[in-house]
Amino acid sequence: MYDHYFTEEHHLFRQSLRSFLQKEVIPHIPSWEEAGETPRSIYQLFGKMGYLGLMQPSRYDGSDCDFWFTVILNEELARVNSGGFSAAIGAHAYLALTHIGSQGSELQKQKYLVPGIEGKTIGCLAITEPGGGSDVQALRTTATRQAGHYLVNGSKTFITNGVNSDYIIAAVKTGEGISMLIIDRDTPGVSATALKKLGWHASDTGEIAFDKVKVPLENLLGQENQGFLYIMKHFVLERLTLAVGGMAAAAFALEVTLQYMSERTAFGRPINRFQVLRHRVAQMASEIEMNKAFIYTLCQRFQDGDYLVKEASMAKLLATQLADKVATECLQMFGGYGFMEEYPMARIFRDARLGTIGGGTSEIMCEIIAKMVVDGKGYGG
Amino acid sequence: MNTYNFTEEHQLFRQSLKAFLEKEVTPHIDQWEEDRRIPREIWKKMGAMGFLGLSYPEEYGGLGLDFFYDVIFCEETSKVFSGGFSITQMVVQYMSGPYILKHGSDKLKQKYLPGIISGELISCIGITEPSAGSDVANIKTTARREGDHYLVNGSKTFITNGVYGDFIVAVVKTDSEAGSAGISLLVIDREAEGVSATKLKKLGWHASDTAELSFDQVKVPVENLIGQEGQGFYYLMGGLQLERLSGAIGAYAASETALDYSLAYMAERTAFGRPINRFQVLRHRVAQLASEIEACKAFVMHCARLHNDGQYVVKECSMAKLLATELSDKVMYQCLQFFGGYGFMEEYKIARMFRDSRVGTIGGGSSEIMREIIAKMVIDDVDYRSSSRTQTRTQTQTHPTTPKPETRNSKPETLKSIITQLEKRAVQSKSLGKSLKFDFGEKQLFIDGKGEKNDFSLKNEAADCTVKISFENFQKLISGKLNPMNAMIGGDLVIEGDMGVAMKLQSLFS
Ligand SMILES: Cc1cc2nc3c(=O)[nH]c(=O)nc-3n(C[C@H](O)[C@H](O)[C@H](O)COP(=O)(O)OP(=O)(O)OC[C@H]3O[C@@H](n4cnc5c(N)ncnc54)[C@H](O)[C@@H]3O)c2cc1C
Numbered sequence: 073m074y075d076h077y078f079t080e081e082h083h084l085f086r087q088s089l090r091s092f093l094q095k096e097v098i099p100h101i102p103s104w105e106e107a108g109e110t111p112r113s114i115y116q117l118f119g120k121m122g123y124l125g126l127m128q129p130s131r132y133d134g135s136d137c138d139f140w141f142t143v144i145l146n147e148e149l150a151r152v153n154s155g156g157f158s159a160a161i162g163a164h165a166y167l168a169l170t171h172i173g174s175q176g177s178e179l180q181k182q183k184y185l186v187p188g189i190e191g192k193t194i195g196c197l198a199i200t201e202p203g204g205g206s207d208v209q210a211l212r213t214t215a216t217r218q219a220g221h222y223l224v225n226g227s228k229t230f231i232t233n234g235v236n237s238d239y240i241i242a243a244v245k246t247g248e249g250i251s252m253l254i255i256d257r258d259t260p261g262v263s264a265t266a267l268k269k270l271g272w273h274a275s276d277t278g279e280i281a282f283d284k285v286k287v288p289l290e291n292l293l294g295q296e297n298q299g300f301l302y303i304m305k306h307f308v309l310e311r312l313t314l315a316v317g318g319m320a321a322a323a324f325a326l327e328v329t330l331q332y333m334s335e336r337t338a339f340g341r342p343i344n345r346f347q348v349l350r351h352r353v354a355q356m357a358s359e360i361e362m363n364k365a366f367i368y369t370l371c372q373r374f375q376d377g378d379y380l381v382k383e384a385s386m387a388k389l390l391a392t393q394l395a396d397k398v399a400t401e402c403l404q405m406f407g408g409y410g411f412m413e414e415y416p417m418a419r420i421f422r423d424a425r426l427g428t429i430g431g432g433t434s435e436i437m438c439e440i441i442a443k444m445v446v447d448g449k450g451y452g453g
Numbered sequence: 454m455n456t457y458n459f460t461e462e463h464q465l466f467r468q469s470l471k472a473f474l475e476k477e478v479t480p481h482i483d484q485w486e487e488d489r490r491i492p493r494e495i496w497k498k499m500g501a502m503g504f505l506g507l508s509y510p511e512e513y514g515g516l517g518l519d520f521f522y523d524v525i526f527c528e529e530t531s532k533v534f535s536g537g538f539s540i541t542q543m544v545v546q547y548m549s550g551p552y553i554l555k556h557g558s559d560k561l562k563q564k565y566l567p568g569i570i571s572g573e574l575i576s577c578i579g580i581t582e583p584s585a586g587s588d589v590a591n592i593k594t595t596a597r598r599e600g601d602h603y604l605v606n607g608s609k610t611f612i613t614n615g616v617y618g619d620f621i622v623a624v625v626k627t628d629s630e631a632g633s634a635g636i637s638l639l640v641i642d643r644e645a646e647g648v649s650a651t652k653l654k655k656l657g658w659h660a661s662d663t664a665e666l667s668f669d670q671v672k673v674p675v676e677n678l679i680g681q682e683g684q685g686f687y688y689l690m691g692g693l694q695l696e697r698l699s700g701a702i703g704a705y706a707a708s709e710t711a712l713d714y715s716l717a718y719m720a721e722r723t724a725f726g727r728p729i730n731r732f733q734v735l736r737h738r739v740a741q742l743a744s745e746i747e748a749c750k751a752f753v754m755h756c757a758r759l760h761n762d763g764q765y766v767v768k769e770c771s772m773a774k775l776l777a778t779e780l781s782d783k784v785m786y787q788c789l790q791f792f793g794g795y796g797f798m799e800e801y802k803i804a805r806m807f808r809d810s811r812v813g814t815i816g817g818g819s820s821e822i823m824r825e826i827i828a829k830m831v832i833d834d835v836d837y838r839s840s841s842r843t844q845t846r847t848q849t850q851t852h853p854t855t856p857k858p859e860t861r862n863s864k865p866e867t868l869k870s871i872i873t874q875l876e877k878r879a880v881q882s883k884s885l886g887k888s889l890k891f892d893f894g895e896k897q898l899f900i901d902g903k904g905e906k907n908d909f910s911l912k913n914e915a916a917d918c919t920v921k922i923s924f925e926n927f928q929k930l931i932s933g934k935l936n937p938m939n940a941m942i943g944g945d946l947v948i949e950g951d952m953g954v955a956m957k958l959q960s961l962f963s
Pocket residue numbers: 163196197198199200201203204205206207229230231232233269272277426429430431432433434435436439
């Protein structure tokens with residue numbers, strides 16, 4: 073149905089990725105979920121396979137692939153059924169590395185991008201603070217320029233890979249504006265605490281404190297006070313991948329559910345014979361298909377270089393709402409087993425809950441969309 | 454937006470159609486709604502402008518264009534604030550005309566197509582009857598052959614264009630005993646003796662005339678039969694996809710119009726000292742609706758693209774119809790709310806849009822029927838045409854939390870082994886209640902389902918229903934690689950006799 077987007081190469085990539093995940097990741101998910109983190113060794117394996125630098129240029133060890141490979145990666149990650157694992161990979165490969173790949177100097181790219189793509193080092197992106205996440209411009213962590221370095225004070229929270237990563241790409245206030253700094257984990261004054269959370273168990277989410285941290289001036293990413301623009305620019309990619317992830321998670325949940333419904337019997341027949349359940353499935357399948365067609369249309373335009381602030385926000389809004397709804401309704405189909413860890417639904421359900429919060433809440437998506445649709449505001453490319 | 458589907462020529466076409474509608478249609482809509490009727494002159498004008506018969510072949514006066522011109526036609530005619538206006542011509546162009554074009558004889562095409570393309574003739578599709586709507590196979594109108602004509606008796610209801618139209622593509626039973634295999638399509642002239650119509654009053658779609666038609670000993674020439682006798686049900690199954698797709702286009706286009714219309718109002722209306730578009734809850738509601746419309750449009754466009762590529766997309770068209778018409782209802786409801794009390798007044802067009810939208814989830818197959826179709830494809834089918842489904846299925850099966858795959862994909866080699874396999878499965882499936890024969894040409898597989906269970910043998914006896922299919926396709930069918938419905942429509946499988954039995958094929962193989 074989507075042959076106009078995917079070539080033979082894409083299909084082969086999907087196949088090999090799927091069997092890789094099947095072999096190297098899926099069997100370990102329960103223990104990583106239990107441990108509350110994703111081990112370094114799997115980043116290295118991902119790096120070896122070339123999965124961490126799909127969109128990065130080959131001169132930094134990337135694969136120079138078109139955007140569809142990233143779409144496939146995110147779709148297949150959803151089938152692993154561990155929001156935490158997908159997030160751990162995503163926060164490194166798509167949040168941290170995107171900023172370095174895009175704004176980094178040659179030196180920074182050699183130092184962070186190349187080993188990052190190889191899976192030897194892990195990064196994270198730290199924007200949210202205890203005092204506020206939605207209102208990015210109000211962040212309070214400061215970086216004061218001194219001879220040879222910035223002096224950074226403040227804290228970040230809810231940061232994926234915030235405990236185990238090797239460096240932090242932090243949004244900081246430099247005077248009036250926001251700038252992006254690369255802060256090495258082992259710099260004196262950096263400390264982190266792991267947070268306990270509802271879902272996403274396989275990823276470590278940290279609160280990070282910066283206490284008089286001296287960061288070399290050369291660790292400034294791009295230009296001073298341009299950070300807000302960089303963040304906004306990369307939000308499109310982030311939201312599009314989150315939309316892909318939400319849609320794929322919903323599709324996976326339904327797939328697992330269909331299988332269960334064909335096996336479970338009640339009142340003498342498989343539960344997939346009950347009309348109300350069948351119609352609920354039909355409705356969900358339709359909404360998933362619609363989201364998919366919408367997201368793919370946008371992916372094609374993104375690949376062609378369109379700047380899609382409004383559309384990516386719309387897709388993120390709808391796909392994460394959908395994932396939430398599908399997870400809730402599919403869990404219902406499992407009856408009591410839906411509540412048991414033995415079956416996949418419980419994790420799908422709790423992991424889906426973050427979709428409408430992380431990466432800009434649904435309310436913030438609506439704010440952006442409303443500005444464009446109601447006020448006719450445009451965001452330039 | 455949508456630059457992938459629309460070229461510059463498409464855009465030019467859109468502009469000229471839009472300009473025409475603005476000048477010749479929009480100013481008169483209120484009057485036509487009031488009159489409960491649209492004057493014929495407007496269709497002739499549109500015909501003369503080349504706006505009708507866009508994708509019909511040139512030999513009948515059409516333009517032979519791609520489907521995206523039709524998309525534009527459906528979109529723009531749905532933006533004039535009158536569902537009754539747009540449905541009139543959509544019924545002609547996309548819901549009745551195509552049956553003649555696709556399955557009709559040369560003579561029928563010559564007689565009727567030039568007229569609907571020039572705007573001189575208005576056609577109807579007559580499926581629904583007072584006692585059967587969703588359950589099409591159960592219609593009661595009969596056409597009994599007598600020499601060179603059929604004698605038609607029965608009635609139809611809710612027929613759009615049924616009062617002022619010129620002819621009806623009518624769904625009739627030429628064999629009342631044969632279930633859906635006795636269904637045929639006949640062209641019946643509205644003026645033929647014995648045809649009478651009553652105009653129905655309705656909630657919305659005021660500009661469109663809706664009729665209850667009755668046929669009392671109507672003589673219809675045999676040459677008015679569309680295609681073959683007994684094939685009407687398949688023709689309908691095929692044709693309904695286009696009907697649903699055009700309905701989906703109309704629904705999202707009307708939703709877009711309603712939202713634009715509301716945004717203009719919200720910018721002007723003030724409350725508590727500011728324009729109401731400053732209130733956050735309203736803004737977020739707009740954002741949500743705008744997103745859903747955008748997504749829905751992209752999906753319908755995707756279906757349109759598949760349709761344009763000649764793919765037969767039952768599942769997608771049903772999904773599109775379901776989602777777009779449900780969305781339209783939601784959009785109209787919420788948009789009306791933005792207007793406050795004015796939303797309830799005829800002075801603003803949102804009241805009309807609200808009532809016109811309401812038929813979307815009922816006509817052309819209700820939402821429940823769409824979900825029935827989708828559920829059958831999503832839940833009961835192992836494989837639905839595209840290979841992606843097979844892929845995902847296989848993967849689910851290897852997922853640790855799900856059980857081992859069944860032997861579904863193993864391909865039985867000989868008839869004997871097939872019988873053994875079927876017998877195994879038949880233990881679980883209910884007996885057919887009738888006899889069924891698969892005819893592979895040289896060999897036959899006979900299933901006697903008249904007793905407690907289904908009995909399989911290689912007898913070549915007369916059966917209640919005979920399915921002609923190649924052995925190769927039969928293997929695909931039972932291994933789940935070929936969907937019976939698709940095979941039927943694609944001509945890979947021909948059914949003679951009782952359709953009801955054939956409808957149970959699915960249960961036999963699953
Ligand atoms: C597991 C997890 C991982 C995360 N990973 C990262 C990461 O790697 N890096 C990172 O920087 N951040 C990360 N985040 C943070 C995430 O992006 C923020 O939680 C999110 O942006 C919301 O910010 P907040 O939590 O401060 O909520 P707040 O901004 O305090 O919002 C609270 C509520 O108010 C609503 N609200 C706020 N403003 C408005 C408004 N103008 N109108 C209407 N409603 C409004 C919000 O929608 C929300 O419902 C992560 C969060 C979680 C839970």
